[in-house]
Every structure is written in structure tokens, then in C-alpha cells.
Amino acid sequence: MTDPLSHSxxxxxxxxxxVDADIEGAYACDVAVIGGGFTGLSAALACAERGFSVILVEAERVGFGASGRNGGQLIPxxxxxxxxxEAEFGRERADALFDLCWRDNRVKHRIATHGIDCDLKAGHLEAAWTPKDFDAMRREADYLGQRHSxxxxxxxxxxxxxxxASPLYHxxxxxxxxxxxxxxxxxxxLAKAAEAAGVRILQGKRANWILDGNGGELFLDRSTIExxxxxxxxxxxxxxxEPDLGRYTVPIxxxxxxxxxxxxxxxLLPTDAAVADSRFVLNYFRLSADKRLIFGGGERYSQTPPRDIAAFVRPFMAEVFPQIANAEIDYGWGxxxxxxxxxxxHIGRRGNVFFAHxxxxxxxxxxxxAGELIAEALAGTAERFDVxxxxxxxxxxxxxWLHRPLATLGLLYYALKDRLG
Structure with missing residues (x-):
């Protein structure tokens, strides 16, 4: 499938x-994974490491979705x-979330364990768009140091x-x-590591639906996986x-x-850190290994992309870095x-069907x-998954029919507030 947004x-x-060869007929395994992004790949790998037989099905190709198109920013x-x-959930529950989401860097662990060549670099900067934003950041930094060291x-x-090298930030x-x-x-x-662990990865195979009960059955074009x-x-x-789960999110x-x-x-970026600013519709940017500026800016609530992605994003880049306002742009994607x-x-399970999105x-x-915690829960240890x-x-x-239009109105409201300061 040719994707107009994939010129990345x-x-x-x-x-x-x-990629694996085509399959036909009926197959059986312990675990079937739908989706070849970070969540699915890490779950498949972790399940295989625990001795489960695993088949992963991806409708397009590994990393086709947000996992392979994002800004590449690793933000704890x-x-x-x-x-x-902590204010919402209390100290004990917040501590458990902090340990999982701030301290336990599974990405760095996987990269080191499997020797994944992916241009990993250290450092992330959150940039304050307003003095008020900076005051909030400073208070949070004090809290992190005093409360969590x-x-x-x-x-x-x-x-x-x-x-x-931008004067915009406070x-x-x-x-x-x-x-x-x-x-x-x-x-x-991750896909290579999963295959080496015994996972069978099938690309270009769309799973039509799940029948759940004691297990599940995936229906593909010319085959089934039980x-x-x-x-x-x-x-x-x-x-x-799973249409009912689709109501829990809207696509931006x-x-x-x-x-x-x-x-x-x-x-432009002397410490080579990734940067994201504090606006509701934020700008985020970093340098690639070959010294390109990768810049994300603006968002749309329509699924139709702009005719010229480079022209759409360039004004946001020029606002931050006027010194490269006319720089040549080689790639534009979304x-x-x-x-x-x-x-x-939103993470959970329904019987023997687990989900994360x-x-x-x-x-x-x-x-x-999340993928690794699903594997833990599937193997019988659910404490961290439950967090x-x-x-x-x-x-x-x-x-x-109306959840997307109503959500879009709400998002537009906050985007307008962002512009008006």
C-alpha cells in the first residue's frame, strides 16, 4: 500500500x-499479537523469552504507524x-507509576541487550513558552528532586x-x-530480536476480528490463527x-x-538534546545522526493531510529558528x-485478550x-501490569458517530487558547 504520509x-x-513468506491455512500458537509497533513487538519479544509460541500480525509493515513516524523523542x-x-492517586500508587514510567527505561535496556543500531542519544529539554510555564517547570523539577531523588x-x-539557538523560550x-x-x-x-527469540512476524496481513472466550481467533485473508x-x-x-475500544481515543x-x-x-542545538516546548499544540525537534533538523509542528484534526507537508511545517520551524527559515527540506511526513x-x-484485558493504546x-x-508488562501479566504476574x-x-x-466531532471541538478550543496565550 502506498501511503502519502510515509515519505519520511x-x-x-x-x-x-x-519479511516472512506468505501463509495460508490454519495456525495455532500460545500468543497472537496484532500490530507491529513498539507495543506489539516488545510484547511479542517478551512473551517469546518466557517460552510462549508467538505469531505477530501486522497489516502493513513493522513500524508503519506512529512507532516508525514519530519525532524520535524519548521523554520519561x-x-x-x-x-x-500523586495529587490524583495518592503517594503509594504514584510511586509505583513513577518507578515504571520514569526510572525503568526498557528502551535503553533493549537497545543495549540486542545491540540495536538506532542512533540513540542522551538528553531531553522541555522549553517554556511562557514565564508561567517556566515557573511550573521549576516547581516540578524541585518536586522530582526532593520527592524522588x-x-x-x-x-x-x-x-x-x-x-x-532561539530567543523564544523563557x-x-x-x-x-x-x-x-x-x-x-x-x-x-525489536523485530529482529523477536524473530531470533522465535516469534513469527507476518507483514501485510490484516486481522479482521477477534473472537474471545477462552482464547481468540484471528481471521486473515487466506488463513486463521487460533x-x-x-x-x-x-x-x-x-x-x-475492536470497535468499542475505538471510542476511547481520537486520532490527531x-x-x-x-x-x-x-x-x-x-x-542550533549545542547539547544535541531533543527539545519539546510547552504549548498545547507543541513544537518538538532534534538533530538526526547526519545533522539534519527533524522538526514537528502544528497538528490537524482532519485525516486529510496538507497538500505540501513541508510548506505546512516550515513556518513553525522558521518561528523557532529564523536563521534556517529557508533551509532545504528533504522529507515531509505525518x-x-x-x-x-x-x-x-488505556491499558487492560478482557479475559485472555490484552490491549494497550x-x-x-x-x-x-x-x-x-507496556508491551513487556502485558507479557508479565500473561505469564501470571500481573502486579506491575495492574499499575x-x-x-x-x-x-x-x-x-x-459523534465522539470524534465532539472531541475535535474540545481540542480546537485548547489549541485556540494556546494561540491567544
């Missing part, structure tokens, strides 16, 4: 990987701050040029535990497999560009981000953790 820097620089935590989690570096406005917080990477090559690295357990890791496409379209290699790349009502992921643009780290599965979630109002 990542696909152009992806590692080679051989969730969309809620650690202090917000989690050290970050508060950067005053006068010192921001050590990190970013300070920020640098987190050395964060970082950035080549997401598609990470996905391919499994004791099913893991649905389809994220933005979950409504096509994000767009990225990659410039040609820049002679002044190191001057994709859907599945967003929940409260911006926390709605990472709300904050999933490059937590998706790998994430207990996060509150509810469907968007409006039923099957």
Missing part, C-alpha cells in the same frame, strides 16, 4: 530486514507530571542558548535521562479490530520535516496519534514498558 527520513534510512514519564499523579537541570532564560528543564533515537530502526531492531491469548496493539487502528494528525544536512546544526480524553494510556503522543518509552491498567479511562462522549 526514517523510511529512507531504515535498516534492511527480510507520562503526559501528567509526577506531582499531578530524580535529578534534572533547571535552565534559566539567560542560559537557554547553551541548549538552543527557560526550561533539561533531563539527562531522556533522549532521542531513530524510531523505525528501533522497531526493526491462540490462547491475543494482544491487541493496534493503537490508532484499534477501532477496526502530526507532521514532521527533515531538512537537508545543516552546516550550522551544532550551533501520521496519526491516538489521544485519550485524559491523555493517559492511547499513548497520546508520549509513547516512545512507555510503549515498550498501568488501573489508570482511569473513559470513552469520548457522543457514541459511535
Amino acid at each position: 527520513y526514517y523510511s529512507a534510512t531504515a535498516h534492511d530486514w527480510l 514519564g507520562l503526559r501528567w507530571s509526577a506531582s499531578e499523579l 530524580y535529578e534534572t537541570d533547571v535552565v534559566a532564560k539567560a542560559d537557554m542558548d547553551a541548549h538552543i 527557560g526550561g528543564v533539561y533531563d539527562p535521562q531522556g533522549g532521542h533515537f531513530h524510531p523505525l530502526n528501533y522497531a526493526i531492531g 491462540a490462547r491469548y491475543v494482544i491487541d496493539a493496534t493503537d490508532s487502528w484499534i477501532g477496526e479490530v 494528525m502530526n507532521y514532521n520535516i527533515a531538512t537537508a544536512p545543516l552546516a550550522n546544526a551544532d550551533a 501520521g496519526a496519534v491516538a489521544v485519550t480524553m485524559n491523555r493517559l494510556p 492511547g499513548f497520546s503522543g508520549h509513547g516512545a518509552l512507555i510503549t515498550t514498558t 498501568l491498567a488501573s489508570l482511569p479511562s473513559r470513552p469520548f462522549p457522543g457514541g459511535k
Whole structure:
């Protein structure tokens, strides 16, 4: 399938990987995984490591969705701050979430364990769009240090040029535990590790539906897979497999560009950290291994992409970095981000069917953790899985036909507030 949004820097620089041959007939396994993104791949790998027979089905190709198109930013935590989690859920539950979502970097572990070549770099900077935002960041940094002994570096406005050559920001917080990477090559690295562990990966195979009971059955074009357990890791496409779960998220379209290699790349981002700012419709950017600026900016609530993605994103880049306003842009791409009502992921199980989706643009780290926790629960140890599965979630109002339009109106409201300051 030719995807008009897939002209990405990542696909152009992806590692080679051989796909499995076509299959026909009936197959059986312990675990069937639907979706070849970070969640599905990490779940499949972790299940195989526990001795389960695993078949993973991907409708397109590994990393086709958000896992292979995102900004490559590795941001510890969730969309809620650690202090917000404690205020909402209490100390004990917040501590468990903090240990999973801030301290336990499963991405770094997988990269090191399997020797995945994905341009991993350290450092993430959250940049304050307003003085009020910076005050909130500074308070959160103090809380992290005092409450969790989690050290970050508060950067005053006068010192921001050590990190970013832009006058727009009013300070920020640098987190050395964060970082950035080549997401598609990470996905391919997970796929190779999963195959080496015994997982059979089938690309270009769309699972039509799940029948759940004691187990599940996937119906493909010319074959069926019967499994004791099913893991649905389809994220933005979950409504096509399990329509009622589709009501828990709405898709937001994000767009990225990659410039040609820049002679002044190191001057733009001297510490080579990934950067995301504090606006509701945020800008996020970083340098690639070959010194391109990869920049994401703006979002659309229509599924129709702009005619010229580069032209759509360029003004946002030029606002942050006027010195490269006319830089040559080699790649422009986009994709859907599945967003929940409260911006926390929706994770759970129904009998022997597990699911995880709605990472709300904050999933490059937590998706790998979620996949591995599903494998733990499937193997009989559910304590850590339950920490994430207990996060509150509810469907968007409006039923099957109106939940997306109503959610879009709400998102547009907050985007307008963002523009008006």
C-alpha cells in the first residue's frame, strides 16, 4: 500500500530486514499479537523469552504507524507530571507509576541487550513558552528532586542558548535521562530480536476480528490463527479490530520535516538534546545522526493531510529558528496519534485478550514498558501490569458517530487558547 504520509527520513534510512513468506491455512500458537509497533513487538519479544509460541500480525509493515513516524523523542514519564499523579492517586500508587514510567527505561535496556543500531542519544529539554510555564517547570523539577531523588537541570532564560539557538523560550528543564533515537530502526531492531527469540512476524496481513472466550481467533485473508491469548496493539487502528475500544481515543494528525544536512546544526542545538516546548499544540525537534533538523509542528484534526507537508511545517520551524527559515527540506511526513480524553494510556484485558493504546503522543518509552508488562501479566504476574491498567479511562462522549466531532471541538478550543496565550 502506498501511503502519502510515509515519505519520511526514517523510511529512507531504515535498516534492511527480510519479511516472512506468505501463509495460508490454519495456525495455532500460545500468543497472537496484532500490530507491529513498539507495543506489539516488545510484547511479542517478551512473551517469546518466557517460552510462549508467538505469531505477530501486522497489516502493513513493522513500524508503519506512529512507532516508525514519530519525532524520535524519548521523554520519561507520562503526559501528567509526577506531582499531578500523586495529587490524583495518592503517594503509594504514584510511586509505583513513577518507578515504571520514569526510572525503568526498557528502551535503553533493549537497545543495549540486542545491540540495536538506532542512533540513540542522551538528553531531553522541555522549553517554556511562557514565564508561567517556566515557573511550573521549576516547581516540578524541585518536586522530582526532593520527592524522588530524580535529578534534572533547571535552565534559566539567560542560559537557554547553551541548549538552543532561539530567543523564544523563557527557560526550561533539561533531563539527562531522556533522549532521542531513530524510531523505525528501533522497531526493526525489536523485530529482529523477536524473530531470533522465535516469534513469527507476518507483514501485510490484516486481522479482521477477534473472537474471545477462552482464547481468540484471528481471521486473515487466506488463513486463521487460533491462540490462547491475543494482544491487541493496534493503537490508532484499534477501532477496526475492536470497535468499542475505538471510542476511547481520537486520532490527531502530526507532521514532521527533515531538512537537508545543516552546516550550522551544532550551533542550533549545542547539547544535541531533543527539545519539546510547552504549548498545547507543541513544537518538538532534534538533530538526526547526519545533522539534519527533524522538526514537528502544528497538528490537524482532519485525516486529510496538507497538500505540501513541508510548506505546512516550515513556518513553525522558521518561528523557532529564523536563521534556517529557508533551509532545504528533504522529507515531509505525518501520521496519526491516538489521544485519550485524559491523555493517559488505556491499558487492560478482557479475559485472555490484552490491549494497550492511547499513548497520546508520549509513547516512545512507555510503549515498550507496556508491551513487556502485558507479557508479565500473561505469564501470571500481573502486579506491575495492574499499575498501568488501573489508570482511569473513559470513552469520548457522543457514541459511535459523534465522539470524534465532539472531541475535535474540545481540542480546537485548547489549541485556540494556546494561540491567544
